[in-house]
């Protein structure tokens with residue numbers, strides 16, 4: 001219990017760092033310098049302004065110094081990071097497999113944070129992670145290395161085909177992201193990740209359109225659905241498959 005709480009709080013802090021990483025990499029700025037300041041009044045933020053989620057709540061979503069509204073994407077990014085990592089940690093457990101699991105989860109969270117801001121999934125995050133995952137899969141996994149390598153190829157080729165058919169509906173960032181997902185999950189669960197992501201995306205997209213929250217033809221970032229589909233497939237893929245087969 002105490003360990004879980006500690007893990008969750010650490011993940012919240014990590015999420016707060018990932019917000020900064022996403023924003024600064026999108027602006028092609030250094031991640032390490034300068035220290036955080038308000039984007040409106042440039043006032044340097046103190047430790048009290050940077051407590052994940054709580055600072056946002058206590059400051060009622062406004063900068064302490066100039067009262068300008070703070071984007072709700074900050075607490076969203078913190079909670080997304082913490083809940084994603086927490087779920088993965090709870091279901092994978094303290095095993096070697098947690099290494100590739102955490103790497104792909106971090107890549108997915110960062111992809112969501114850049115995708116919802118600028119409709120971009122950045123190579124500078126995805127490609128190094130792809131390399132690290134390939135190395136990790138040489139040593140970690142229940143299947144031989146070629147299985148995960150095949151997963152990467154399946155993810156890459158599949159998304160490339162979708163990109164060609166949909167003529168720009170998928171970007172290059174999604175294609176490389178799916179290569180990384182493939183190396184982490186192997187071919188079967190990668191396919192399921194895509195099916196789940198498309199299904200959840202279609203359901204949520206219809207709801208958003210019916211309720212008028214987004215306009216028809218307005219692009220919706222696909223990153224959040226890739227995250228849900230991939231973590232869902234990774235943790236519960238074989239159970240979902242058994243359940244689906246049992247329906248027939």
Ligand SMILES: [Zn+2]
Pocket residue numbers: 038039040041042043063064065066067068
């Ligand atoms: Zn300010």
